[in-house]
Amino acid sequence: GDSVTQTEGQVTVSESKSLIINCTYSATSIGYPNLFWYVRYPGEGLQLLLKVITAGQKGSSRGFEATYNKEATSFHLQKASVQESDSAVYYCALSPTGGYKVVFGSGTRLLVSP
Amino acid sequence: NAGVIQTPRHKVTGKGQEATLWCEPISGHSAVFWYRQTIVQGLEFLTYFRNQAPIDDSGMPKERFSAQMPNQSHSTLKIQSTQPQDSAVYLCASSLEGGYAEQFFGPGTRLTVL
Numbered sequence: 171g172d173s174v175t176q177t178e179g180q181v182t183v184s185e186s187k188s189l190i191i192n193c194t195y196s197a198t199s200i201g202y203p204n205l206f207w208y209v210r211y212p213g214e215g216l217q218l219l220l221k222v223i224t225a226g227q228k229g230s231s232r233g234f235e236a237t238y239n240k241e242a243t244s245f246h247l248q249k250a251s252v253q254e255s256d257s258a259v260y261y262c263a264l265s266p267t268g269g270y271k272v273v274f275g276s277g278t279r280l281l282v283s284p
Numbered sequence: 285n286a287g288v289i290q291t292p293r294h295k296v297t298g299k300g301q302e303a304t305l306w307c308e309p310i311s312g313h314s315a316v317f318w319y320r321q322t323i324v325q326g327l328e329f330l331t332y333f334r335n336q337a338p339i340d341d342s343g344m345p346k347e348r349f350s351a352q353m354p355n356q357s358h359s360t361l362k363i364q365s366t367q368p369q370d371s372a373v374y375l376c377a378s379s380l381e382g383g384y385a386e387q388f389f390g391p392g393t394r395l396t397v398l
């Protein structure tokens with residue numbers, strides 16, 4: 171079946187430094203999957219950060235970017251300069267082409283130190 | 285717009301008791317999803333309704349778990365004879381339509397089975 175792998179359980183970054191959170195995926199369904207980054211801020215519900223449904227495209231939101239790399243089957247999340255308010259848990263996810271069932275990675279907790 | 289509402293936010297049951305979790309989707313959304321989050325398994329899809337009809341319950345445990353959507357304004361997830369391994373955060377999400385439309389998540393219900 172489909173799966174998403176996030177290798178880092180927690181990442182600590184100093185404020186104003188750059189960030190990369192790794193995500194790779196495996197999709198067995200026909201066609202290229204839709205890819206997502208969700209975020210859960212402390213005390214809040216899970217919310218969509220960005221999505222990309224076309225291979226090769228880049229999605230961006232709130233200063234975060236992720237590029238859909240179908241050759242490497244990766245969808246890494248990057249930000250050039252993090253802020254303390256970015257501290258949250260980030261989930262990489264996919265759904266099959268035209269599908270609804272979202273498969274989530276294990277999540278990466280980002281701690282931004284002042 | 286109040287977002288997806290889930291009640292209760294926390295529920296504690298004794299082993300063997302029944303638990304019913306409620307979800308009120310965003311008004312106008314035709315798709316409702318249930319997910320379960322545990323430390324071991326992460327976020328897992330349970331079931332999906334579209335226009336109140338059950339579409340996919342492939343993630344639901346075959347025994348003791350059932351979900352219904354009696355009207356467009358709420359869905360319930362019922363667990364009979366709860367077991368300690370049912371302890372988890374249960375998330376409800378809704379979207380305007382199925383497919384890869386953005387899913388909006390509720391805050392979740394934390395179920396603890398003693």
